[in-house]
Amino acid sequence: MKSIGSKWMVVLFVAVGVFMLFNGRAQAAYPEKPITLMVPFEAGGGVDGFARALASRMEKDLGVPVVVSNEKGSGGRRGSIALFKSAPDGYTIGFPHIATLIYDDTLGETKSPVDYSKYAVILRVDTATFFMYVDKKQPFKSVKDMKSAGQALKFASTGIGTPSWLIPSAVGSAAGFRTSFVSGHKNLAEAALAVARGDVVGGTGSYTHFRGVIDDVRPLVYMSDKKSYHLPDVPTIADLGFGKLSTLGVPWVIVGPPGTPEDKLEKLRGVLRKIIQQDEFKKWGLENGYEPDIMPPDVFWKKMGELKEVYLGLKPQMQEKK
Template sequence: MKVFRYKKGIVLLLIGLFLLALVLAGCSGKPQSPSTGQGAKEEKPTVKFPEKPLTLIVAYGAGGGTDITARLLAAHLEKELGQPVNVINVTGGGGWNGWSQLAHSKPDGYTIGYINVPNIFPGYLDPKVKRPENLESFAVIMNHVTDPCIWAVKGDSKYKSLQELLDDAKKNPEKISFAAHGVGGDDHLALLQVEKVTGAKFKVVHNDSTSISITQVLGGHVQVLGANVSEVFNQHKKGELRVLGVMAEKRSEFLPDVPTFKEQGLNVIMSVSRGIAAPAGTPKEILDILTSALDKATKNPEHIAKAKELGLALDPIKGEDYKKFLKAEEQRIKELMGW
């Protein structure tokens, strides 16, 4: 009987020691907090963007090259972002009504817009204008399209070549009318270069949209059109317009039968670059989301095919490379205009 009690006591003691060991082990093995535990990784908050529709500002009128470019992009960009992208046209002021609205919009990523180069530069480089906004007023994201400048006349015009037109303009200074897309725009800057090199002088008619300029030329109200390849290549193919020259280093794939200005003895190179920007101060996380979505949208095979159909030369330049490109173009125009 004593032996049994002795053995029972040992068993109870062993059980007690085992339970004590479990309790001590539990205390020493208490889990550490994620912020202090060895090898713990801190979770970064994710930005929920976008959660509502975006606005895409175009500083020129409906039907022009920038408007067509913007509506092409919006259709594919909204698929990547999962939200509608609404294009609005804010015209006037040589483009600065739209660019100013973009610069002063809330920097939350929900308002983006096209900036056109070189068109945007005269508004603040020209000392007579004294505009407070400049390139630093924008968070530039990505270039989309580069569209060379052209000169064109009506399909039945007496001018069959660029040289014929220039010869007549020299003989009759400021008698031949020329439709351009706003003071300081690419069409206007190109015209100023040609006038400087050749001595020819034209009577300039400025419009808010290239579509208005095209209507004027087709209607016989203006004799010469300054525009971009994408804006005229269909009319040229149909014979409604005759493109006299392209201001690029080489012939356009969309106008293979049209010589460059350089081929015709004039070393004049001018184009418009249409890129996307947001207001300065837009958070980097949001800019990264927009950049990624834009990159995917412009690489979409449907987007590429449609751009070719519209005569748009895709020229994506992103991030720091885009900033460097813009600063280089800014300096080039500054030197060209003596500002």
């Protein structure tokens, strides 16, 4: 009996060893197939360009294709929702339009159908800090000058609740000028063209959005408490005394759907951190209008909490703008 028991113990130990060996290999094998990197905007925009630059470099470290998928629509909401509802297996990640989802839950008339706080954050990789600018043919040389306008100033926008609507509204409320909007632009580069043509008074966007028409527009303020690398002579919103509005940027954060396993998130986090900290990528970013900068999940969520508080503080003024 003792001999039989010993044999069963040996069999059990072998079985456990085999299971652990194969289980370890299965976990170590990630990723085994292509990864989809979702962008909630059309191809050719700022986020899209950044995503494609990351994807080509991620492939080298991960050993599998990283395919950018553009899921445009509804000011970034459509793709953000699709990403949220994707399988949490580590093979679908992407850039949700967090700022707009927070807007929907604080200032919007319709709440978002997804809980943005449940995204599995991998890493924030950049922030699209916006400028507010005007057609150079306009008489306004500063934000203060806009206060003297005798009518509402018309801005190009991609839709209600997007930063291109919220920022002029918030700055106008703070500085004392009225705004109106021409919405429906497909992207902020298209909106910049509308400003340059004189179709509207002004617009908003990061440097990547309007650098193609930089000779035809006049940036009036940079929505940050730090100077822009690309246009350091433009005053910051903090310089104008409205520092709380410096949070109104668009964080470019890469996430997985809720429930994505932490070991897979950490694998991707390490790859992204390595890429973004490389001098070659930083140089590429600055040359193309970006300012790559990483932020870990805990700090990112703290910043989003601050953004939510700013939105809530703007609620009385924003309700008047609708």
